[in-house]
Amino acid sequence: MMISERSATLDRTACERLDRDDPLRSFKDEFVLPPNTIYLDGNSLGAQTKGAANRAQEVIADEWGTGLIRSWNTAGWFDLPTTLGDKVAGLVGGGAGNTVVTDTTSINLFKAASAALKMQATDAPERRVILTQRENFPSDIYMLQGLAEQLGDDYEVRLVDDAEVTAGFPNTMTAEVALVVLTHVNYRTGRLFDMSSTTSAIHAGGAMVIWDLCHSAGALEIDLAGSGADMAVGCTYKFLNGGPGSPAFIWVAEALHNRATQPLSGWWSHAKQFDMSPEYAPAEGIRRYLTGTHSAISMSVAEVGLNTFGRADMAQVRAKSLALSDLFIDLVEARLSAHPVEVITPREHEHRGSQVSISHPEGFAIMSALIERGIIGDYREPSILRFGLTPLYIGFTDVWDTVEALRDILDNRTWDAPEHKLRSAVT
């Protein structure tokens, strides 16, 4: 059956049936979403967890207000980075004791890349090139450029196309390459890279790999340890619903924990944090990747999102995500064919993350018109409308209604109004 035939048999009633039969349907009750809204930007900022507000109240009124400084011990603030880290690890196949939640993705990438390059400087000092996708999230590229500039000594960042990654680096994996930093899912197109085979290709080339899981953690099944990956970083505020700007994570393969220090070596990374010695001595294990004091409030709110995911079956999450994006793509092809719309996201399941990106020359204005109707996706240059599919709170009917709204906006040229052409600074 062709894709368009598959969807031609679908109507809204069929979508409602799919929602009724959805094994994850009860998870929607764990989120608070505004009325008359279809929220398809959970790949940028996840929705509000129902427990977030109460947890913040507890932390502020009880732990901070009453416990005061003692709560670093009595309320477990001290251990939040490892407590949350292990919860993230459970979702990405990281194993216990290998992950901390702390700082931002960008900063954690700096730590990971610095440590990896230091390991390579011992083992293979001639390797001074860092490869990363040209379409990696720009902040990752900028952090690597900042690191290479700081290191000097011919360290260099080289950008590669997605096709080169998918092909196993036939043209770029030279004996100069020390490190490859890869986003697991392309943030614009939604293309997913195979972690296991890509990691193997990188290791065969003598390089190390750091995966950025910002757009895959909580969206699909990941087996970090099983894939042989060296390190990983990611955020908790997208699919993991940790709250706006909630802290990020860093994962380091156990065998690498103590092989190098990282340069952001604040007191939280010290072997004896409260000895207050003027001599640095790195902690053993993953705590070495901590730096300074974390926000107990934002960490605790992020934990609510992780706890929600802890009750979800990631195989079911992935299956539903693919079913949602299949439906989205099918409906776009079947119902928007009169318009210059192109599906950017790969059709093959093994190359697809948890979003659908489509392009249209008037993408910005179309997204503006959609948002006016309460359907919230986002826009990325050039011409790309992004729709994040978060299986815990998005259903099949939501997808139907979204494509129907798109059809209506395109058929009636609703987008072609002055108010939809105004560009704001952030989308």
Added chain:
Amino acid sequence: MMISERSATLDRTACERLDRDDPLRSFKDEFVLPPNTIYLDGNSLGAQTKGAANRAQEVIADEWGTGLIRSWNTAGWFDLPTTLGDKVAGLVGGGAGNTVVTDTTSINLFKAASAALKMQATDAPERRVILTQRENFPSDIYMLQGLAEQLGDDYEVRLVDDAEVTAGFPNTMTAEVALVVLTHVNYRTGRLFDMSSTTSAIHAGGAMVIWDLCHSAGALEIDLAGSGADMAVGCTYKFLNGGPGSPAFIWVAEALHNRATQPLSGWWSHAKQFDMSPEYAPAEGIRRYLTGTHSAISMSVAEVGLNTFGRADMAQVRAKSLALSDLFIDLVEARLSAHPVEVITPREHEHRGSQVSISHPEGFAIMSALIERGIIGDYREPSILRFGLTPLYIGFTDVWDTVEALRDILDNRTWDAPEHKLRSAVT
């Protein structure tokens, strides 16, 4: 009049009168403190602001829950680093547009020191030594050691005694010194260093200076711009009452903003953050010192603390702080003289921060006994009991009651019980 004579005339009634006449007395109503508690650890974690819980609710339920991704624009999340930065600047003489609130003190120090060394590498490449106090907060020292190791090329951190700093670096300010990193107040002893004369001495030696204001911002009057300082960092969770682990700040003198980039060059530091270009281009001005995405929740709660301070007269804060610590020292000398107690904090106002530190061989057990009575200070090795004096919510009667409790514990050897000798990991 001798110190001991001054206090000998004081009794609890006199302290009550001082509290009644205190021009800052109404500020205590802006904090929520647990009953039967005297909280003298606000120099480690400030008390709960009354508005914090409500503000967190608004951010979570309204801004995150209803506004969702749009709140980056509509709720001002995007500008929180500069909005809060300017509020901090108002308290430390920083001028508008020179400060951002972001990340942790340790990470901000890494950015500042990296940029300063880069400026010096252009102007005076032979200067490769960083001086810092041996008794600077250890995390600062570790960050500088991490940076020096990362840079290699003979970069080196040298530790100097407080007396050397106070004397203007007669023995250590050589032509090799690129940068001096100084805590404004010694976290253990409470010694205050003169910002203006010390900065002048450092500049006369050809070096740059970064001040760590963790133990002085919100505790005393500071004139960063007027002192000629180059850069400063500090936290918001101590005297500024931003909440547990709330984000830190970084200040850069306006003339230096665009002289160098810093290596943690994430997308928030980019000239055109949302162009998503793979080429890094630094923003002009203080935004260059941002890195990744901040927590809107912890930033917004921190803002409540800053707003409270925005209504306080810092000259009154400083005057009351000194009156409180004068009283504390006087009472210790007058009433604890039968015991081996030593006041560590300098007597001279110009060398005193906003805490009183006293030593006793059984300091740890004594602090444990005090905390059991609801009087919360903290303990620092070796043998030091620290009492933070936060003028917005601590009064003269609190000081009286604290010294009386100390006298009782010492006279009756209450501290000499097994439960007070157990060491916990964090104090």
